[in-house]
Amino acid sequence: MPDLNENAFRITAPCTTMEESELVNEIRKGNDAAMYELVIRNQQAVARVLKAMLGDTPQAEDVGQETFIRFWSNIGAYRHEAKVSTYLTRIAINLAINESRRQKRRYEIERPFDQRTNGYSQTTSQNGSHSIDDAEHLQTALSQLESNQRAVIVLRMLHGYSTKETADLLGIPSGTVLSRLSRALDKLKIILLKLDEV
Incomplete structure (x- = not known):
């Protein structure tokens, strides 16, 4: 290199x-x-x-x-x-x-x-600050997801890849992308609610 x-x-x-x-x-x-x-x-x-x-x-x-x-x-x-x-x-x-x-x-x-x-x-890690901006808040929540769920969220939701493109990038079937995305979004909502309570 x-x-x-x-x-x-x-x-x-x-x-x-x-x-x-x-x-x-x-x-x-x-x-x-x-x-x-x-x-x-x-x-x-x-x-x-x-x-x-x-x-x-x-x-x-x-x-x-x-x-x-x-x-x-x-x-x-x-x-x-x-x-x-x-x-x-x-x-x-x-x-x-x-x-x-x-x-x-x-x-x-x-x-x-x-x-x-x-x-x-x-x-x-401690999240005691209520003045955290949205990007840091989301990053904190994303870091608590499993890496395979985080990858699907990052590609589909943050970078705008289609389900097929995400599947191709990760080398998994489209159905797996959809199920991981669904589980990841559910888990992300729970994590974000907990972070909002802090």
Whole structure:
């Protein structure tokens, strides 16, 4: 993977006006500037998905970088069947789900220690502020959903993908998207009501 620092790229062709398929072909040829251009074009969309999945955290930034590294490492597997942004979103969602599972396992390992110390934990999140804005409120609620439910909410409700597009991105049937969405919305309502009581 090339260093994503702008000055580190070996410029072999002007890439800012290239179509997506041309960029991919240039990346396959080893044109670092093409990879840089692809990152520039897609980093905001990837960051939005990951912020919704993981919050505004260092882990979200790490997963964002890993998303582009995975794309670059597996460039030969990309077949132009979907837009690059769709392919990157799928990579980002899968990596975010894996990160959520890692965080959950880490929490479950730390939890018994917290209980032995009378519940004191620096990692325990507290939501004592009534002045929290809506975006932070929603992010807090989303973080309490299971990662597979959060992925469906993020793609369908926050990013506007259709049921079929969401199913394709997650590699699951459309019916599963609908059932997860229904359960996630029900759970989200309960979580938001509890947060409003605080």
